[in-house]
Amino acid sequence: MIPCNVIGSYPPVLDKSKYADAYLSGGMRDPSGEMIRNAVNSQLEAGIDIISDGQTRADFISLFARNFKGVLMQRRPVVVSEIEYKNPVTVEDQEFVRKIIPKETMLKGIITGPYTLAKYSENRFYNGTEELAYAYAEGLNNEARALDGVVDFIQVDEPEYSIDYPEYAGGLLDTVFKGVSKIRMLHSCGDVSHVFEDMVELNVDVLEHEFAANPELLNTVKRIDFKQKLGYGCLRSDKDRVEPVDEVKTIVRRALDVYPPGKILLNPDCGLRNLPPRVAFQKLRNMVEARNSL
Amino acid sequence: MYAFSREQNVVELGGVLFGGQPGQNPTVLFGTLFYGKQWASLGKGSLENAKSLVEAQDAVGDELGIPGIVDIYVKDEGMLKKEIDLVADSTEKPFSIDISASELRIKALQYLDEAGLLGRVIYNSINLGITEDEVLALKEHAPAAAILLAYNPKDTSVDGRIEILQTGAGMIALGEKNMGLMELSERVGVKNLIIDTGATPFGQQSAETLRAIPVMKNEFGLPVGCAIHNTLESWVWMKKNPGRGEIYGYCDSAVNALVPLMSGDFIVYGPIDSHEIVFPSIAFVDKLMAEGAADYFGAEIGENHPYKKLE
Numbered sequence: 378m379i380p381c382n383v384i385g386s387y388p389p390v391l392d393k394s395k396y397a398d399a400y401l402s403g404g405m406r407d408p409s410g411e412m413i414r415n416a417v418n419s420q421l422e423a424g425i426d427i428i429s430d431g432q433t434r435a436d437f438i439s440l441f442a443r444n445f446k447g448v449l450m451q452r453r454p455v456v457v458s459e460i461e462y463k464n465p466v467t468v469e470d471q472e473f474v475r476k477i478i479p480k481e482t483m484l485k486g487i488i489t490g491p492y493t494l495a496k497y498s499e500n501r502f503y504n505g506t507e508e509l510a511y512a513y514a515e516g517l518n519n520e521a522r523a524l525d526g527v528v529d530f531i532q533v534d535e536p537e538y539s540i541d542y543p544e545y546a547g548g549l550l551d552t553v554f555k556g557v558s559k560i561r562m563l564h565s566c567g568d569v570s571h572v573f574e575d576m577v578e579l580n581v582d583v584l585e586h587e588f589a590a591n592p593e594l595l596n597t598v599k600r601i602d603f604k605q606k607l608g609y610g611c612l613r614s615d616k617d618r619v620e621p622v623d624e625v626k627t628i629v630r631r632a633l634d635v636y637p638p639g640k641i642l643l644n645p646d647c648g649l650r651n652l653p654p655r656v657a658f659q660k661l662r663n664m665v666e667a668r669n670s671l
Numbered sequence: 672m673y674a675f676s677r678e679q680n681v682v683e684l685g686g687v688l689f690g691g692q693p694g695q696n697p698t699v700l701f702g703t704l705f706y707g708k709q710w711a712s713l714g715k716g717s718l719e720n721a722k723s724l725v726e727a728q729d730a731v732g733d734e735l736g737i738p739g740i741v742d743i744y745v746k747d748e749g750m751l752k753k754e755i756d757l758v759a760d761s762t763e764k765p766f767s768i769d770i771s772a773s774e775l776r777i778k779a780l781q782y783l784d785e786a787g788l789l790g791r792v793i794y795n796s797i798n799l800g801i802t803e804d805e806v807l808a809l810k811e812h813a814p815a816a817a818i819l820l821a822y823n824p825k826d827t828s829v830d831g832r833i834e835i836l837q838t839g840a841g842m843i844a845l846g847e848k849n850m851g852l853m854e855l856s857e858r859v860g861v862k863n864l865i866i867d868t869g870a871t872p873f874g875q876q877s878a879e880t881l882r883a884i885p886v887m888k889n890e891f892g893l894p895v896g897c898a899i900h901n902t903l904e905s906w907v908w909m910k911k912n913p914g915r916g917e918i919y920g921y922c923d924s925a926v927n928a929l930v931p932l933m934s935g936d937f938i939v940y941g942p943i944d945s946h947e948i949v950f951p952s953i954a955f956v957d958k959l960m961a962e963g964a965a966d967y968f969g970a971e972i973g974e975n976h977p978y979k980k981l982e
Contacts, residue, residue, distance in 0.1 A: 388841070389825045389826075391824055391825060391842070393799050393800060393824075393842045393843075394773075394800050396799070396800075396822075396824040397771075397798055397799050397800025397822075398771050398772065398800060400798075400820075400822050400824070400869075401769075401770075401771035401796075401798070401800070402771045403706075403901065403904065405871060405872050405875065405901070405905060406824075407874070407875060408824040408825065412825065433825075435826070435828075439828070653841065654841075
């Protein structure tokens with residue numbers, strides 16, 4: 378059966394009255410545990426095979442950027458001195474998830490990619506984007522190695538690749554994944570048709586892209602041989618509309634016309650953080666149902 | 672020192688001015704009354720003590736030129752009328768009601784209307800815990816002013832705090848429509864709005880509590896402040912320190928003084944008992960800020976401001 382996968386982020390959901398009461402009574406609570414638990418339970422209830430922690434703690438840039446020495450987190454990260462990895466960013470959350478999910482459920486660790494971090498940053502220290510991106514990559518390697526003992530997959534998110542693909546992308550990913558034994562995933566949303574031929578050369582096991590918003594991408598992808606599995610985006614993550622099961626099946630069949638089921642994983646196009654919670658849940662549910670009825 | 676290019680709205684309530692350019696008006700200090708175990712029952716002695724605290728805050732405020740507001744904390748419905756009546760009778764100034772439970776806030780509004788006191792009330796606060804019933808009660812018994820609490824448990828960054836005001840961060844709705852605290856307050860008809868940045872403890876982006884002050888003043892042009900005392904109150908080291916009493920007072924005085932330095936217009940400074948240690952430090956900062964505003968920007972400062980009132 379084709380595994381159902383998520384890209385990572387999920388809408389943060391809280392029992393607001395509990396937090397309002399606690400705050401006003403002088404007992405401020407850290408809501409992270411509840412947000413993670415809600416995201417995980419929703420994914421499990423939807424029937425997802427490879428789940429994430431929901432990345433509910435913060436947006437994917439500030440989550441990592443603020444945990445590097447040398448980076449000031451202002452409106453955007455500002456790099457003012459040599460970058461140094463301080464502490465694990467997501468490991469504690471992933472350990473928490475591991476404790477609350479069934480043993481057979483597969484768990485994905487997610488790392489914001491060094492190139493995307495570099496492009497979002499204001500660079501006041503390094504000589505150019507490449508040097509900065511490698512500095513981030515070295516730091517992120519600590520996170521990847523720390524996650525290696527906790528999760529089943531490690532995904533690097535590089536949305537910037539669809540806009541500006543660096544010729545040193547391979548070197549960056551090798552740096553992040555150095556010493557990592559788990560399955561390596563690369564997620565890049567947007568239209569990657571102009572760089573897909575280069576991306577297949579990357580040393581990763583799964584390439585995850587958006588095919589629901591960019592159906593034409595499949596025409597490019599199918600002309601190119603590649604060894605990796607394909608994370609096939611079959612749900613829009615930028616639209617509130619819940620795709621009916623039959624529509625998802627139609628999108629998935631396009632991929633199955635080209636590839637055997639063992640070559641693909643199904644996932645939304647991107648993270649679902651910005652969708653209303655019930656919409657995010659129903660989209661995942663319909664993806665699982667579509668997969669089950671194929 | 673800050674000055675804002677955006678026009679700053681000044682809220683006037685019972686002669687107390689909230690807001691404006693930094694240094695222009697004195698910082699308004701809210702001292703919380705009836706919070707803690709010592710107020711569990713309101714016998715004659717307790718009520719006399721409460722009255723003397725209200726009067727003492729007024730006296731030090733008048734002496735220094737710093738307006739003091741009594742923030743009435745109500746936990747128990749049985750105490751509601753007694754607490755409000757005592758404060759309303761002990762001071763002529765506006766006062767705020769500070770209540771955790773939405774149902775009790777509704778009862779307070781009903782009583783304040785009945786007692787003809789809504790024109791003196793600052794509602795503390797409209798926050799993410801607001802219910803449909805509370806919205807109806809606010810429409811029916813509109814207080815003179817309301818504090819919007821920008822606490823967003825999902826995201827304690829400045830952006831997250833602004834999000835709860837502007838969009839509600841997916842947690843606030845009126846009927847089917849999601850909306851922020853700002854729009855909601857305007858819809859219920861509260862005319863005078865004041866923003867509390869929503870103090871958070873260490874580990875939950877506590878510094879954003881203060882950084883949010885100038886950002887929000889610039890964004891909304893409304894009076895902005897906070898209860899930074901809550902961050903101090905939750906500091907684990909302080910809780911564990913055996914000599915906490917005396918040290919705590921020094922810290923409390925210093926911590927509250929950070930707010931006007933960051934251009935804040937009001938402070939919920941903690942228990943009203945602390946008025947003696949908090950008012951002078953705020954008068955010092957206000958005098959300093961006003962001198963800067965007058966020298967640097969040519970601001971005209973009122974006669975009753977510590978800048979002119981105190982040597």
